[in-house]
Amino acid sequence: MPNIKEIGKEFYPDEGTCKKLRVIQLHNLENLNKWWTTWSGTDEEEFLIPNLHLLQASSCPKLKFLPYPPPPPPPKSMQWDLLKSDEVLPAHGFGWLSSSTLPFLARIRCNCLSPKHWDAVEHLAAILEILELRSYERGLRTLPAINPCFPCLRSFDLSLPDLEILPEWLWHLNHLEDLRLSGCSKLTSLPYGIQNLTALKKLMIVGCPRLSQRCANEDAHKISHIPNVMLQ
Known part of the structure; x- marks a missing residue:
């Protein structure tokens, strides 16, 4: 299995599509670089996995889909859980996914959250409801501007070890219900924008000692409107 480089036409049944396939889980496929979702690799044909609901990929550093599968029919949501599978995020948009009106849930845990990866997240900003961003390499001190500014985002989980400043757009997330900051040891305070x-x-603030101390003392009034606050 570790030597698989491509999943193509031979994966699919004779009738052409895998309509019952709703979950794909891929682990430790370091050489897998292509998964064909149409016969030609373009979105002008019938998709061979039209009802995909959940994609989990861990340690698949080269994996790309040709093209990206469309969202499943309503009322299903689309959920991606990516761990050290950075190339799954396309640099130039997600095609059908970008125009979807269905909820999209993404957990993106990268070796390094690069500008290329952030551009990919931006293509999904209009439909993302849950987003988890984790980077295992250091150096990212803030997050870039984004437009549109996650108008549907309900839950945001952020873990960046060198993050010093929370982005201004964070305070314009009108539907945000759950904010988690973990392992951001260089954050020292929350702005009034919260x-x-x-x-x-x-x-929830975990592993951010200076930020937790400040929120428990001189900045407590900034978060007094939040029903459930956890500082660790």
Whole structure:
């Protein structure tokens, strides 16, 4: 299995599509670089896995889909869980996924959250409801600007070891209910903008000692409107 480089036409049944396939889990396939989802690799043909709901990929550093599978029919959501599978995120958009109106849930845990990866996240900004961003390499001090600014985002989990400043757009997430900051040891304070997050129900700060101490003392008034606050 570790030597597989491509999943193509031979994967699919004689009738052409895998309509019952809803979950794909791929682990430790370091050489897998292509998964064909149409016969020609373009989105002008019938998709061979039209009902995919969940994609989990860990340690598949070369993997790309040709093209990216469309979202499943309503009311299903689309969920991606990516761990050290950075190339799954396309640099130039997700085609059908970008125009979807269905909820999209993404956990993106990269070796390094590069500008290329951030561009890929931006293509999904309009439909993302849950986003987890984790980077295992150091150096990213803030997150770039983004447009549109995650208008549907309900839950945001951020873990970046060198993060020093929270992005300004974070305080414009009108539907955000759950904010988690973990392992951001260089964060020292929350700006007053957090008071704009009137829908926020839960704030969890873990492994950010200076930030937790400040929120428990002189900045406590900034987060007094949040029903559930956990500082560790």
